[in-house]
Amino acid sequence: xxxxxVTTRINGEAREFLxxxxxxxxxxxxxxxxxxxxxxxxxxxxxGACSVTIDDRLVCSCLVLGAEAEGAEIGTIEGVAGAELHxxxxxxxEHAALQCGICTPGIVVAAKNLLERxxxxxxxxxxxxxxxxxxxxxxxxxxxxxxxxxAKELAHSA
Amino acid sequence: xxxxxxxxxxxxxxxLSVLGEQxxxxxxxxxxxxxxxxxxxxxxxxRGARTIIDIKKLAETNRLDVxxxxxxxxxxxxxxxxxxxxxxxxxxxxxxxxxxxIGSTQIQGRATICGNLCNSSPAGDSIPAQIAVRAxxxxxxxxxGRQLPVEEFVTGVGTNALEDGEFVLGLKIPRPAENSSDAxxxxxxxxxxxxxxxxxxxxxxxxxxxxxxxxxxxxxAVAPTAxxxxxxxxxxxxxxxxxxxxxxxGEACSTASSPITDKRGTAEYRRKVVAVLCRRAAAxxxxxxxxx
Ligand SMILES: Cc1cc2nc3c(=O)[nH]c(=O)nc-3n(C[C@H](O)[C@H](O)[C@H](O)COP(=O)(O)OP(=O)(O)OC[C@H]3O[C@@H](n4cnc5c(N)ncnc54)[C@H](O)[C@@H]3O)c2cc1C
Ligand code: FES
Ligand code: FES
Numbered sequence: 001x002x003x004x005x006v007t008t009r010i011n012g013e014a015r016e017f018l019x020x021x022x023x024x025x026x027x028x029x030x031x032x033x034x035x036x037x038x039x040x041x042x043x044x045x046x047x048g049a050c051s052v053t054i055d056d057r058l059v060c061s062c063l064v065l066g067a068e069a070e071g072a073e074i075g076t077i078e079g080v081a082g083a084e085l086h087x088x089x090x091x092x093x094e095h096a097a098l099q100c101g102i103c104t105p106g107i108v109v110a111a112k113n114l115l116e117r118x119x120x121x122x123x124x125x126x127x128x129x130x131x132x133x134x135x136x137x138x139x140x141x142x143x144x145x146x147x148x149x150x151a152k153e154l155a156h157s158a
Numbered sequence: 159x160x161x162x163x164x165x166x167x168x169x170x171x172x173x174l175s176v177l178g179e180q181x182x183x184x185x186x187x188x189x190x191x192x193x194x195x196x197x198x199x200x201x202x203x204x205r206g207a208r209t210i211i212d213i214k215k216l217a218e219t220n221r222l223d224v225x226x227x228x229x230x231x232x233x234x235x236x237x238x239x240x241x242x243x244x245x246x247x248x249x250x251x252x253x254x255x256x257x258x259x260i261g262s263t264q265i266q267g268r269a270t271i272c273g274n275l276c277n278s279s280p281a282g283d284s285i286p287a288q289i290a291v292r293a294x295x296x297x298x299x300x301x302x303g304r305q306l307p308v309e310e311f312v313t314g315v316g317t318n319a320l321e322d323g324e325f326v327l328g329l330k331i332p333r334p335a336e337n338s339s340d341a342x343x344x345x346x347x348x349x350x351x352x353x354x355x356x357x358x359x360x361x362x363x364x365x366x367x368x369x370x371x372x373x374x375x376x377x378x379a380v381a382p383t384a385x386x387x388x389x390x391x392x393x394x395x396x397x398x399x400x401x402x403x404x405x406x407x408g409e410a411c412s413t414a415s416s417p418i419t420d421k422r423g424t425a426e427y428r429r430k431v432v433a434v435l436c437r438r439a440a441a442x443x444x445x446x447x448x449x450x
Binding site for chain 1: 162163164166190192193194197198200201202210212214236238261262263264265267268
């Protein structure tokens with residue numbers, strides 16, 4: 001079976017990898033590149049644990065082939081924090097908006113992408129934007145508060 | 159899993175020649191757009207090896223044009239991108255809301271309405287909305303291509319009119335006349351991320367005095383394929399889209415439907431709900447067409 005050679009950028013760095021033609025981007029990130037921050041919940045597009053961005057668009061990496069990353073710019077949870085945590089991460093901690101944490105990387109990537117596109121979202125916008133990120137633990141309210149707070153923080157620092 | 163292969167052709171001719179080779183050698187090829195149906199199926203009900211032909215690198219499939227006479231939505235244009243186009247949203251709000259109903263933000267970052275059509279599920283949300291706005295499927299093949307109205311494209315549950323060697327380039331939609339608009343509504347047991355129990359797309363054009371001069375009504379999830387319902391449109395045309403006309407159009411939708419009973423709803427329930435959706439969608443389309 002011929003492997004596919006892919007040249008891409010991940011979190012701003014040029015990367016190359018070989019993958020099976022039917023291997024998902026999620027499996028490539030985790031199993032070939034050691035980027036295990038991106039999680040697998042369902043593998044079928046329902047839970048959002050595998051959220052990444054492709055050319056700044058939020059997607060489920062379990063529904064993208066590794067081969068489709070050719071020439072694209074991929075953003076994963078590993079690229080979110082700089083020297084300090086991103087405000088979305090910091091506020092999730094402050095609001096105790098996580099328990100087991102399996103959904104958290106996906107929520108952080110999705111919420112960061114939301115705030116880049118809609119810096120001042122109302123609660124309904126946040127809830128719909130994150131509707132594809134399931135959380136079994138928190139009951140969501142704390143996550144929503146954390147994202148609202150992060151939006152405020154980003155507005156101040158802008 | 160057998161021998162999979164992945165190709166991303168750079169031109170329509172190259173895509174057609176890969177499809178042609180597969181057809182003549184009897185091996186399996188499958189077109190990939192957003193992958194939100196295809197990858198789910200590949201992991202569950204359909205694991206067989208095939209050559210995956212990614213059509214997202216073609217100029218033609220990435221077209222998104224709002225012309226003076228015609229709107230073109232390429233087969234690689236994801237729902238999110240479509241919904242960021244302000245002119246499209248103003249002209250085809252119903253089709254855009256159907257795209258916006260398909261899955262989560264993440265799904266809409268990949269899913270295309272042409273993929274929704276080609277997957278040909280009875281519950282595909284954008285299909286009735288496409289029919290309502292007179293969308294025509296632009297099909298590429300080795301003999302220069304062909305065009306087919308959406309209502310003739312889906313032939314059964316999961317089957318469509320595409321022949322071996324063909325794929326969809328995009329949808330052509332006549333630019334709506336002045337004082338026209340559309341709407342799509344579906345009913346699902348939850349408010350997000352579920353499969354339609356019934357859906358209805360309506361487009362209307364109003365004359366100066368508010369009389370409905372043209373209309374199209376299409377229903378989804380209540381028959382093996384989405385259906386155009388001419389009797390429902392006839393009930394609207396010539397009326398002021400008053401309650402009696404909406405009632406008659408809704409009844410025509412119930413009559414045209416042949417729903418199944420499953421865990422999401424009984425046949426009787428679906429027949430009722432589709433009438434309600436038709437009335438409400440027509441009222442929304444009317445309100446939008448009057449610019450309110
Ligand atoms: C979590 C989740 C929620 C969803 N919610 C909804 C929903 O609410 N409503 C709904 O209707 N659907 C829903 N879907 C299904 C799916 O997202 C849609 O049907 C979507 O529009 C498919 O588009 P795609 O571009 O991803 O298609 P793909 O998966 O790429 O393709 C679908 C099928 O069409 C064929 N195909 C695609 N493009 C072409 C082409 N240009 N020419 C020829 N053949 C082609 C493929 O070979 C495949 O058989 C959901 C899916 C998921 C995973
Ligand atoms: S693992 Fe991708 S959506 Fe659940
Ligand atoms: S914190 Fe456990 S699933 Fe969200």
